[in-house]
Amino acid sequence: MAIHLASRLRLRLAGITVIEDSSVRSPGELGSPLPPYPEAELSAYYRARAEAVSAHFSETTRAAGVDANCEIAQGRADDRIVDKAQGSDMLALGRDGQPAGRNSALVGSTTESVIRKTSKSTLVAPSGARTAGPIVLGFDGSPGSRLAAAATVELANGLNEAVHVFVDSKDKGRAAARFEEARQLLGGLMAPPRETSSTLGRPDVKLVDTAREAQASLIVMGAFGRNRITDYFLGSNAAAVVRTTPISVLLVR
Numbered sequence: 001m002a003i004h005l006a007s008r009l010r011l012r013l014a015g016i017t018v019i020e021d022s023s024v025r026s027p028g029e030l031g032s033p034l035p036p037y038p039e040a041e042l043s044a045y046y047r048a049r050a051e052a053v054s055a056h057f058s059e060t061t062r063a064a065g066v067d068a069n070c071e072i073a074q075g076r077a078d079d080r081i082v083d084k085a086q087g088s089d090m091l092a093l094g095r096d097g098q099p100a101g102r103n104s105a106l107v108g109s110t111t112e113s114v115i116r117k118t119s120k121s122t123l124v125a126p127s128g129a130r131t132a133g134p135i136v137l138g139f140d141g142s143p144g145s146r147l148a149a150a151a152t153v154e155l156a157n158g159l160n161e162a163v164h165v166f167v168d169s170k171d172k173g174r175a176a177a178r179f180e181e182a183r184q185l186l187g188g189l190m191a192p193p194r195e196t197s198s199t200l201g202r203p204d205v206k207l208v209d210t211a212r213e214a215q216a217s218l219i220v221m222g223a224f225g226r227n228r229i230t231d232y233f234l235g236s237n238a239a240a241v242v243r244t245t246p247i248s249v250l251l252v253r
Contacts, residue, residue: 004131013061014068015070139181208241
């Protein structure tokens with residue numbers, strides 16, 4: 001997804017692959033006699049694996065005509081990714097649907113930790129997600145969703161994609177006001193947006209349903225907010241969009 005966006009929008013792409021310290025370093029004494037810990041062998045294996053990942057990334061981006069490089073780092077993956085993203089406009093992460101451990105992780109412990117630590121807009125792309133198709137803007141009138149609207153205009157015009165606006169409100173008057181605000185914020189679009197609202201059911205489910213029906217390639221939302229859609233990313237309920245959607249999600253900060 002990042003390569004697709006970089007190619008279409010003429011962006012520079014910086015990759016990072018991280019060798020986790022926990023994968024190569026001894027877990028410490030366990031109180032029983034054990035053979036020497038194979039740290040050197042593990043380090044060599046994970047270094048070779050990282051080099052192969054970096055080489056594949058470079059080959060793929062070169063074939064797409066994208067200006068890119070890939071750094072190999074070592075440490076805690078979430079911290080190194082967050083540090084790397086500081087010099088970028090957007091961060092992209094994959095989601096393979098394999099949560100780590102039995103905690104309440106969003107989409108896996110590293111991805112959740114990065115989303116919560118970074119101050120950058122973050123794209124989360126699930127395995128098998130479409131790279132082309134309309135963009136769905138989740139709009140609730142919050143400052144975060146206004147930033148998301150601005151990002152949507154830039155993306156939609158650059159990618160030449162249609163925009164669908166999703167508003168969740170049990171009050172028809174409030175929904176109409178939010179649509180009007182969204183129309184003004186999206187005034188720079190080359191084509192007028194389509195509008196969808198929800199009055200019943202969970203807003204995260206309705207938003208994903210809207211994106212499915214539109215055959216969207218991207219859901220754009222503010223990462224922070226005060227009500228039913230965007231609070232989701234800070235609370236235990238709302239993480240369901242990122243965790244369950246088959247469509248890439250851009251959390252705008």
